[in-house]
Amino acid sequence: MTKQRISRYTSMMWNQTNRTSRIMALLLCFFVFAANMSAQEANDSLALINDSLAIKDAEADSLRQVEKEAEYEIGGKIKPSKYIPTEEDMKQTFFQGFTVSTDLLNMGLYFFSSYGNIDASLRLNLLNTYFPVVELGVGKCDKTDFNTKIRFKTDAPFLKLGAPYLKVGVDYNLLKNKWQTNKLLIGLRYGITNYKCSIEGPDQTDPIWKTTGPLEVNSVSATSHYAEVVFGCQVKIWSFIHMGWTARYKMEIHTTKNLYSHPYYIPGYGTTVNGSYWGATYNICFDLNWGKKKPSVKQVVENAIEDIKQNPNEKK
Amino acid sequence: MASCYSNNCPVDNMVTCNYYFYNSEGTSISYAPAITVSAILPGGRNVYVYRKIGEETVTADKRMQELIDFGYSETIRYQRNDTILINKASGKQYLEVPMSYFNPADTLLFTYSNISNPDTVYVEHDNFSHVDLPECGSFSYHYIKSIRATDNAIDHIEIVNPTVNYDKAENIKIYFYDVESDE
Incomplete structure (x- = not known):
């Protein structure tokens, strides 16, 4: 009954001529809707909210499942915020x-x-x-x-x-x-x-025996x-x-x-x-990149055919 | 002496041959009598000694004809050059004695305060110029080839570590007669 009233008020007010009056009409409809909402209707709306929350939980679970699968494939523990190698990365040559x-x-x-x-x-x-x-x-x-x-x-x-x-x-x-x-x-x-080391320097003088000799060391291996x-x-x-x-x-x-x-x-x-x-x-x-292993023409063609088979509707 | 401004240069960089003292039984000792170590240097000179009964003995580096005319007797003695390396060290467990930079052998005279006759130690060694870092200057390292000594106070002598550098390691052991250990 309330929904019928709202639609009637809305259609009536929407037919007004200027924009201000339309906005006023929308606000009025909102207040009318709020005032006329019965307890049962409120319970109905709560059930709807709960349903939407349940859908979100299911989505989160599926996301976690995807992450777990990714962890299993890579073999290491990863977090969603960090870098995850793509499938292309995993296929790189050694x-x-x-x-x-x-x-x-x-x-x-x-x-x-x-x-x-x-x-x-x-x-x-x-x-x-x-x-x-x-x-x-x-x-x-x-x-x-x-x-x-x-x-x-x-x-x-x-x-x-x-x-x-x-x-x-x-x-x-x-x-x-x-x-x-x-x-x-x-x-x-x-x-x-x-290598070989050589040392040259000023003559050495013995302070006690008063003798002098050269400081010269050549090619010590x-x-x-x-x-x-x-x-x-x-x-x-x-x-x-x-x-x-x-x-x-x-x-x-x-x-x-x-x-x-x-x-x-x-x-x-x-x-x-x-x-x-x-x-x-x-x-x-x-x-x-000289010496880097490149895929052969045959391998490239095979990969392309496989991609087309897997995603026939995808345009490349 | 070479200048040195690097922190990495050795602080105690005096190259010495280290003689450690032992008694005949091989126990480390502190040698109580004063020891004077002299090095016999190459070369020498003639010393003229004039004596006369009732007069003081005169020693001169050159001939003095007037003393002969006064009735003095003349004795010419060849005196080798020497220098004192360690003067009257007593109660020491070891002595740090420098070695010659370029001579193939050193002759050292160990004179004791309690024994009239000195000991002569003859050390043959090779010499090496050594440079740690250019800024630290040069040193002379040695490698002891042989050693021998007379036996007035020394029982026997032996080489422990032939490499002589500034590490202060024990190079030579001297075993003395009739010295009791400190213990």
């Missing part, structure tokens, strides 16, 4: 190409400082997550102290550029979304180098082993060109002992003023 890079910071030191190194590194990209690295370079040192006039030189057994060194290790991409172009890396390196903990990032600049920096905590593991000196400089490691120290690199990287 080998994603490789990166060739060089360190600009130490290259600058090599040319404009008393010591430094030039290096080139080759980094394989496995699933955009693991990056086995090989770094090959040469390091040199020719340092003369201002006060003592002692000159320390690092030579190579057979190279004029400097003493060679080799580092091997692996980096791990810390980002949750592994498939973006930028990378946040943490890794380890093991380095080995063989040494081999050093060291380790590095690497933390850094790499961002895309343009196309396949990336740039990034790394901070490296370096630890000297072992150096061949000799009576003349502990080497002042170890190629690839740096100066040995302390047993361990922090170093840094600023890298330019060329992210190359």
Whole structure:
């Protein structure tokens, strides 16, 4: 009965001429509706609200179920707010190409400082997550102290550029979304180098026996082993060109002992003023996909046919 | 002495050969009598000694003809150059004795306050220039090849650690006669 009254009042008032009167009519209808609502009708409306809440609960349950299924597929615990790999991500090939890079910071030191190194590194990209690295370079040192006039030189057994060194290790991409172009890396390196040290300086004078002799040590061979903990990032600049920096905590593991000196400089490691120290690199990287496994034409066609079968109405 | 401005340079950077004292039984001791250690330096000089009964003995570096004319007798003695490295150290358990930078061997004279005759210790060693860091200057390290000594107070002597540097490690053991241990 109430609904019939409301519709009658509404139609009557809606036929008024101006907008203000229509709004007034709507308000009047609302008050009439409120005033005429009986207790039973109120119960009816409560039942309707409860029904709508139940529908929402069912939707939430189904959403939870979907999340649980996603957890089961990935094998890890995830939260809806965090990154969830897409199906396309999961299908990526294991080998994603490789990166060739060089360190600009130490290259600058090599040319404009008393010591430094030039290096080139080759980094394989496995699933955009693991990056086995090989770094090959040469390091040199020719340092003369201002006060003592002692000159320390690092030579190579057979190279004029400097003493060679080799580092091997692996980096791990810390980002949750592994498939973006930028990378946040943490890794380890093991380095080995063989080099020769030379020391020159002013003559030494024995204060007691009053004798004088030259300070000259030539080509003492040494081999050093060291380790590095690497933390850094790499961002895309343009196309396949990336740039990034790394901070490296370096630890000297072992150096061949000799009576003349502990080497002042170890190629690839740096100066040995302390047993361990922090170093840094600023890298330019060329992210190359050469060697990345691509799907064959047959496989692409098969995938397309399968997609069409699964979603026949979808327009692509 | 080389200058040093780095915090990483060794503070105690005096390279010494460390002689530790033991009795004949091999127990560590503090040697009570005063010991003077002298190093015999290369080269020497003639010393002229003039004596006359009833007169004081005169020692000179050059010949004095007028003393001979006054009836003095002349004795010419060749005296080797030496220098005192440690003067009258007593009650010591060990001595830190420097080594020569460039000589292949050092001859040391151990003179005791309780024994008239000194002991001569002869140390053969190799020498190495050593640089820790360029800013810390250079040092002379040594490697002891052999050692021998006379036996006036010394029972025997042996090398423990042949590498001589500024680590203050025990390099040589000296075993003395007739010395009781401190315990």
